[in-house]
Every structure is written in structure tokens, then in C-alpha cells.
Amino acid sequence: MSPEPVPAGAMEAAWRSASDDLGPARIDLLRPLGAGVEAVLVVDNVASGPAIGGVRMATDVTVMEVTELARAMTFKSAMAGIPHGGAKAGIVADPRMPLTEKEQVIRSFARAVGELVDFIPGPDMGTDETCMAWIRDEIGRSVGLPAVLGGIPLDDLGATGFGLAACAETLEQADRLELRGTRVAVQGFGAVGRHAARFLGERGAVLVAASDSRGAIASPEGLDVESLSEWKTAGHPVNEYRAGHAMERDELVSVDCDVLIPAARPNVLNTENVGAVRATVVLEGANIPATREAELALHERGVLVVPDFVANSGGVICAAVEYRGGSRVDAFASIAETIRENMLELLRHPDRPLRDTAEAIARRRVEEAVGYGVDRPPPAILTSAATAPPVARRSPRTA
Secondary structure, eight states, rough: OOOOOOOOTTTHHHHHHOOOOBBBBBEEEOOOTTOOOEEEEEEOTTTTTEEEEEEEEETOHHHHHHHHHHHHHHHHHHHHHHHHEEEEEEESOOTTHHHHHHHHHHHHHHHHTTTOOEEEEOOOOOOHHHHHHHHHHHHHHOOOGGGGGOOOHHHHHHHHHHHHHHHHHHHHHTTSSSOOOOOEEESSTTTTTHHHHHHHTTTOOEEEEEETTTOOOOOOOOOOOOHHHHHHTOOOGGGGOOOEEEEEEGGGGGGGEEEEOOOOSSSOOOTTTTOOOOSEEEESSSSBOOOOHHHHHHHHOEEEEEEHHTTHHHHHHHHHHHTTOOOHHHHHHHHHHHHHHHHHHTTTOOTTTTHHHHHHHHHHHHHHHHOOOOHHHOSEEEEEEEEOOOOOOOOOOOO
16 A cells, blocks of 8 residues: 555545644654655644654555554553653654665654654554664654663563453452453454463453454464464465364454454544444453544453553653663563552442543643643644754664
8 A cells, every 4th residue: 555645635634624722742744754755743732741653654554543652652651650741753655665775764764853852752553673773863862762771671471461461360350250261362463463362361251253454263161372473474475374164354343352452554444344342341352443533432341351451551761760761570560560450440330431530630730740840831822834854864883
């Protein structure tokens, strides 16, 4: 799929739709980043400190998507109790482009945001630790770095997946779930989903279905998580795995399971397919994986939906620990403690959708932080064409 340029008026439309008393602080269109590539950066709120935000690379990323993700990061940081705000970046490009070309684009993106010191880039869909190393080499700041650069490689270690397992453990402690033998379906068997399946498997859960962008596989008797992970890491689609039966990708939401983990793209659960969900618990592994209408429909049916900015906060907690120089042991201890405390707080209000309770808590925390930010510049910076510095001052590095 060829990337589509950011349409005229998209930034203004996103601004009008999403703007409130918390943000966004700025929306920037960055161009060009090489070969006609452009990017969108949304810094939503920095009242609690510089905003950590993933750099997403996809051909169909939109301004509104990035804006919504940036707000989710603001709430995620607030719920995690870390001294950071929320941001997000989206590079409109194919992440499977040749590595040398991708390095040029990423380095050019880094130079374009170099002076925006309230933004700390991190990995996201389509980018990884290597990309973060390129960014740090250019501007001196990023998180999710390779271990050899002092980073805590959150995707390799599975920090976000560990946080999802911590959610499930807390539900078990609250008598809302029994992990041993519980059937799990993972939509998006990638950096988040496969680690969630691994950590849940270590706690007695059984993976009964998994999907990726090309298809799905299911087995009521259970799939071997380690073997399936090796198959996927080797570049094979999950629907060609030797065990289970293959399905169309989108059929996964209707699999008979106890826990559904949507860990793919935004809004994959919506009014068209939410009626097919058979799980009793939904742990949102991706950012904004369900529409508001879908979440409300699930709540009305008695399905417990743990919102993204609580369930998948392990990644940003890990990034914050890395940023302050902590260790991976510190990171995982912080993830477990923070998510457990947040979950127990949310479960004190069982009659309300958990998102409503979580958003009220997060908003109150951000508003309190805003009250202390008297020396910060006012928000509302909207630029339509922040031109990036020239690309490829030097040959891309191969080491």
C-alpha cells in the first residue's frame, strides 16, 4: 500500500475535534522526511513533565489517530504516576522499506523534532530499538534503546505484555478471574501480544487463538506459545502454523474464550463486530483498540473491559524507568506495583465502565499538575509545514 499524503485541513479538523482544557499543546506536520515522506507529531500535554510518545510508522496513519493516541499517552502517564506527559508521532510510510532508506527517514524525523525538547520519542508500531538508537544519535534523547546503549529493550523483554499479565493477576486476586485454565485469544501476535500470551501462560492460562495481519489460528486444546512465537519471529504468518485450524484474521474476535486481548490496530472492536465477542474479560493491549460504542456495548453485557491506558501501561512505565537511569528489575517491579494499585482502585467502582473511572482519575491528576505549571508556555501551537532538515548528511551506518 502506498502512503497517502496528509490531506489539507486534517490538522485543523483534529485540533477542533480533540481540543479541550488539557490539550493538545501542539500539532506539527513534518515534511519532507525523504522520498516524499511526511509525519505528524502531537504533543498533548506536558504539565507533569516532558512527554514520552511512541513513533508509529504506517502507510495509513492519520492526524486524528495520532491525536487520539497522544491523549491516551497523557492519561497513561498520569495513571502510571510518572513525571511525564503524553505525545505521539506518526510517520506516513511503509515500515518495511529498505533499511538504509528507513534509517534516512528516521534520522530526518529526529532532526525535525530535535528542538522540541518536551517530546521524548519511543518505539511503536513500525519502529524498534534500532530506530530509537538512530534518533538518540541525532538528538541525544529517546527511550526504548538497545541494552548496549543503556536501554531497557521493552519490546524484547515484553514490558507491555507483562503489564497485561499483571492486570489479569489483579483480577484473579479480586475474584474476577481464575488464571489457571483460562482461555486467552490474542488479536495481534506481535511485540505486545506474544509476550502477553507468554506471561499469562506462565500463570496457567491457555492460548486458544492468535492472529496477525495475514490471518488467524485457533485450537480449543491450546497452542504452544513458545513454538508459535518462534514461528512468528522467523517471519511466518500465524495461520500457517502447523497446529490448530486456520481462520480469517477478523474471525478471531468471535473465538470462544475467557480473555480477549486486542493488541493490533486502533478501533478493531467496533459496532459491527462487538456482538460476536464471547470473552468475559477484554484486556486492551493496543492503544484505542475499541470504539467508545463497542466498550459500552460490552459493559452492558457484563463484559469487563480494562482500558488501554491502564492495561498496556507497562511500556511507558518501563520507558520512564529507563529515562531516569533505572534497571529492568526496577522497571518490572514498578509495572507490577503500579498496575495492581490502579486495577484495585478501578474495581472499587464495578457498576461503571472502567474507562469512565480511569479517565476521571487521570484527568484529575493532569489538572492538578496543570495547576503547578505556572512557568510553562501556553498551549495551542499548530503548524502546517514544519520542514525537516536535509536528509542523509552522511552514509547510513551498518554497525
